Amino acid sequence: MSSILDDEFVVQLDDSPPFSWINQFPTRLMHCNALSTGNKLSVHASGNALTSVLTLKDLVGERDLIVDKKYMRYEGREDIVISNSGENARCIDFVRKSESLGTAITSGGTLKHIANEKGWNVISLPKGFPSRYLFPEIVGCVSSILGLEPYSPDMVAFAEMLAPSTITDENIAKQLAITVVNNRVLLIHDDNSGGIARKFFESFLQTTGILIPIIDKEQYKFFGENTPSGTLIIPLTNDLSLETQWSKLAELIKEKSIQNYVKAAMLIDLSSLYASILLNKEFQLVDYTME
The missing domain is CATH 3.40.50.10490 (Glucose-6-phosphate isomerase like protein; domain 1)
Structure with missing residues (x-):
């Protein structure tokens, strides 16, 4: 998979904010x-x-x-x-x-x-x-x-897999960015992934300006037939049988653990940054508002 995301100016961004901030998620918990x-x-x-x-x-x-x-x-x-x-x-x-x-x-x-x-x-x-x-x-x-342990040792290797220096063929964050930029997508969530869906929606909106529609799984069962032709589904639930979908994010969070949800947040944030590169948008290193 040849991509601008593997060009030299991108693969050298590992230690540059905001990429470095996200790669440090495991040690910042x-x-x-x-x-x-x-x-x-x-x-x-x-x-x-x-x-x-x-x-x-x-x-x-x-x-x-x-x-x-x-x-x-x-x-x-x-x-x-x-x-x-x-x-x-x-x-x-x-x-x-x-x-x-x-x-x-x-x-x-x-x-x-x-x-x-x-x-x-x-x-x-x-x-x-x-x-x-x-x-x-x-x-x-x-x-x-709450008494939960959010850290797991494999998070460091997962962060490295998503880093700018990892080529697109081996980097699911870059693959997700290409998917979102090149397709009309719809995000489907259930009761256990509403927060992750909101994280996805806001990360891409704030970083790229892309407005990604999100819908609850039960609503999709009733209104899914009205989905525009050619729409690519990104499910955050594993119990939907869909012909066109990008399921790697759902596979990541299917175990419903805090560690996997942290990994999903890393994937989403980095993917939105890669999408901004594809769209030739500048990174925003400050908040638009105080909160």
Whole structure:
């Protein structure tokens, strides 16, 4: 498979941001402690942080993890608020008005100041990363609070397989990028992959401007016959029998483990970057918004 993605200027990008940020996912997975152990969690966030935690909810379900973008209070749960900038007004207001303790995950700003004043647990995010590249810190932190181990030793080799220096024939991230750029695609998810679907949608939209439609598996069963001819299906579920599909992402997450979902996030983020190269778009190394 001959591709511009194997040209010299691309294969030398291993150590260049944002590629290097994603290749470091395995070593950037944060381990965090909550104020107390054994509590069920309600995580309050927006934007890219919300998407990261929704990916985790795919695995553990709402019994252990409620993901809330409306900043509501849930009795009997430990509250976690996430704001990369520390200036999310709704996060700040939530902590300021809280009558109980919780955990704030942030890089600083007003949120850190208010959380410290209220006696909240404050967990620091590293500075300098756009929020959409903080997936390993956020997912690693929340999953470890839930008692999950997000790291597996084979992640390092998996990251190397997706790196710019790995040629297209052996690199499924480059293959996925070519698939998305050259086809009309439709993403199908189920109850266990809604967060990954949102991650896919937002990564490609933010990085390339490509708007990829996503649909729930049950909706597809009813409306799939209206899918435009020639559409390539990218399923995030393994129980669909489809003639035209790119199934490698579904194969990756079929075991429904936190480690495989982290790998899927790496694959999606790198693939969106390769797609931006194919479309001759510049990389965005800063957030469009604070969150």
